[in-house]
Amino acid sequence: GQQVMQIPQYQHVQEGEDFTTYCNSSTTLSNIQWYKQRPGGHPVFLIQLVKSGEVKKQKRLTFQFGEAKKNSSLHITATQTTDVGTYFCAGLIRSGSARQLTFGSGTQLTVLP
Amino acid sequence: DTEVTQTPKHLVMGMTNKKSLKCEQHMGHRAMYWYKQKAKKPPELMFVYSYEKLSINESVPSRFSPECPNSSLLNLHLHALQPEDSALYLCASSQDPSGIWNEQFFGPGTRLTVL
Numbered sequence: 001g002q003q004v005m006q007i008p009q010y011q012h013v014q015e016g017e018d019f020t021t022y023c024n025s026s027t028t029l030s031n032i033q034w035y036k037q038r039p040g041g042h043p044v045f046l047i048q049l050v051k052s053g054e055v056k057k058q059k060r061l062t063f064q065f066g067e068a069k070k071n072s073s074l075h076i077t078a079t080q081t082t083d084v085g086t087y088f089c090a091g092l093i094r095s096g097s098a099r100q101l102t103f104g105s106g107t108q109l110t111v112l113p
Numbered sequence: 114d115t116e117v118t119q120t121p122k123h124l125v126m127g128m129t130n131k132k133s134l135k136c137e138q139h140m141g142h143r144a145m146y147w148y149k150q151k152a153k154k155p156p157e158l159m160f161v162y163s164y165e166k167l168s169i170n171e172s173v174p175s176r177f178s179p180e181c182p183n184s185s186l187l188n189l190h191l192h193a194l195q196p197e198d199s200a201l202y203l204c205a206s207s208q209d210p211s212g213i214w215n216e217q218f219f220g221p222g223t224r225l226t227v228l
Contacts, residue, residue, distance in 0.1 A: 033216065042221050043203070043217075044219070045216035045218070088155055100158070102158075103157075105154075106154075106155050108153070
């Protein structure tokens with residue numbers, strides 16, 4: 001079936017280092033959302049990207065949506081221990097007349113102090 | 114109030130039990146969702162309710178039975194579950210009934226263990 005792939009699965013960084021997670025789809029996405037889930041917590045919405053080539057920033061976080069609307073990335077500059085968690089992309093995929101939000105496999109980020 | 118609440122937080126049940134999970138939101142959202150999440154995996158969509166009507170059922174076994182009594186409440190009735198059904202069950206809501214153009218607000222989840 002249609003899938004949204006995300007890499008890497010795990011990432012360990014030293015505090016202050018940068019971090020990037022990538023999201024890829026085999027089909028064109030209507031939009032893409034990013035969520036963060038802290039250990040033991042629930043997913044929390046970060047941002048939504050809709051337009052081809054769109055770039056949005058939230059403080060140290062930069063989100064990009066590819067020109068073909070098939071890929072996206074989340075980049076964190078100068079990670080902090082508060083960035084620990086699993087980051088999920090969620091792509092909206094058209095299936096016939098319906099559209100389905102499909103979560104990527106997630107990237108679990110560990111930040112070492 | 115921008116919160117989705119879920120009860121109970123934890124539930125342990127036997128394979129012959131009948132139990133229910135409850136979810137509530139007072140944000141006026143017209144779409145509500147049930148997800149199942151296994152450890153270290155992404156949330157898997159189970160059901161979508163749009164304007165209190167079931168709009169998506171992702172081929173979920175009949176031992177899971179959703180119910181939407183009104184626009185603020187969502188239940189998930191459980192019966193004759195299997196140990197492999199043990200997981201975190203997340204409820205979510207969104208303003209847009211198609212769930213497309215708006216963020217989904219997730220509840221804290223119910224951690225279910227089936228013995």
